[in-house]
Amino acid sequence: MIAAHDSLPVMDFVEPEGIVHLVVCLESGEIATDRCVKIREEVYIEGTEPTEPCHLHPSAGLYKRGGLQPQEDYNTDDNSEDDERTHF
Numbered sequence: 001m002i003a004a005h006d007s008l009p010v011m012d013f014v015e016p017e018g019i020v021h022l023v024v025c026l027e028s029g030e031i032a033t034d035r036c037v038k039i040r041e042e043v044y045i046e047g048t049e050p051t052e053p054c055h056l057h058p059s060a061g062l063y064k065r066g067g068l069q070p071q072e073d074y075n076t077d078d079n080s081e082d083d084e085r086t087h088f
């Protein structure tokens with residue numbers, strides 16, 4: 001279900017309540033920090049999402065300064081994923 005949304009814009013997708021978008025580290029399955037290399041935006045049912053930051057790639061300042069905003073992160077991540085796919 002998650003993979004099906006991978007290349008689609010989520011703009012007109014109406015989400016049910018209780019859904020949490022979170023950028024997680026693929027290596028640990030925990031919340032991605034700015035040190036994580038392989039990250040992916042995942043969708044969780046509220047309450048089941050990981051709550052711990054990645055222990056494999058600890059970062060002094062988790063996410064970016066100014067608050068936790070994984071959804072903004074995931075928009076920019078989408079662009080970098082596209083770059084990876086094209087294999088220049």
Ligand SMILES: [Zn+2]
Binds near residue numbers: 026027055
């Ligand atoms: Zn990590």
